[in-house]
């Protein structure tokens with residue numbers, strides 16, 4: 001696999017970033033984030049994992065040595081319980097709002113940048129084939145406008161053998177691709193030898209950020225170490241473009257809510273910030289009202305009702 005083409009913090013400008021994204025579909029910015037903010041998230045996440053018994057107790061939890069027999073992943077119920085605690089961490093939500101990242105995203109998405117409020121924490125056990133993220137485009141999962149960007153942020157140094165993200169260079173130019181329902185991936189991309197040369201990836205370090213377009217195909221490498229790989233990914237767009245409301249609320253049946261998420265936070269500045277913005281939802285609230293009355297089956301109607309209740 002070829003190494004990422006990288007850009008250093010001192011080279012950043014709208015022209016450089018936009019031309020990298022246009023040409024390659026991604027940009028790796030080295031040493032962008034404040035290390036204290038990254039470390040704060042790492043410390044909080046590993047504390048939760050340690051309390052859950054996922055890490056070897058005789059080692060410092062920030063080393064992330066996986067406990068024997070603890071491996072699990074979505075949708076295992078044990079995983080979901082711990083993931084919920086990780087998702088509730090204030091430091092995890094604070095990282096996407098780091099001023100240096102926001103500045104870069106403003107250069108890409110424009111002055112009125114919207115930070116999507118639901119970052120995803122990745123808690124990847126080693127040597128567990130079924131937990132490796134398959135090749136996909138983020139647009140398949142997020143919907144809305146194709147003009148959004150993902151920032152993938154490792155919480156610690158992450159050599160290739162620890163399973164960082166890899167990118168299929170320039171794949172955003174292929175447009176919206178068909179995804180298989182089973183394991184949600186882009187089948188033809190994984191299987192043809194012709195694309196093998198297109199994959200790029202590198203050792204990444206705490207503080208680096210890998211930014212890519214919503215249509216850029218990406219996948220994880222397998223984690224072949226004995227440590228967990230921890231990262232977060234979050235999405236950014238021009239706030240004036242449409243957004244799918246499911247990216248703002250918890251539409252599922254899990255009982256998650258923003259109130260529960262915010263319960264242990266020490267400051268209020270990031271609570272419900274997105275509610276203060278004049279966002280254009282698609283489907284709109286009026287559409288959701290109709291869907292909540294007419295969609296089939298009843299589980300879908302309940303889903304739309306949950307969305308509506310959280311948007312008010």
Ligand SMILES: O=C(O)CCC(=O)C(=O)O
Pocket residue numbers: 122124132133138150151152165218219220231233234
């Ligand atoms: O970290 C991973 O394994 C997957 C990340 C991903 O798919 C994303 O950032 O969109």
